[in-house]
Amino acid sequence: MPDWLAQVPYFLVMSALAAGIVVVAAAYFKRGPAIIACALLLAAAFRLFLPKDWIGMLAVRRRWIDLTTLVGMAVLLIVLAWVAPQLSA
Template identity: 70%
Template sequence: MNQVPYLLVLATMSAGIVVVAAAHFKRGPAIIAGSLLLGAVLRAVLPTERVGMLAVRSRWVDVVTFVTLAVLLIVLAWVAPQL
């Protein structure tokens, strides 16, 4: 039961990777960024015992890392050429 938030983020990220593999280079990173933001929200809101493998470091380091990676992917999706 502790791994449900992790599996939710992992499933959403996998969907984004599938979208990238289908040659949608703007939508895929946006979906992956959304999954990272979901991970940040879950890590910030849920207690450490409930987040499972989303808890790697301290809560705020994890949240800042998730948000930073999500912002970088949103920028990547924004500047990627439309094919």
């Protein structure tokens, strides 16, 4: 497999994170964190199911530490999206 192909999962996760940040910047404080949480869960799924040589820069630490961190942050962002007040224009 070419080396650049291992970075595709990382690129997908970073693209989803960027989309979530753009949504937050557009003042959608419930949807943005939810999109970012989905991106983190996508990263956790990649980390769980893909071999180490296929996930590129998503492999930072040991697998269980990466999974715990990613899922924990995703859960916290989902809670944040749930309790954030809905802003009315």
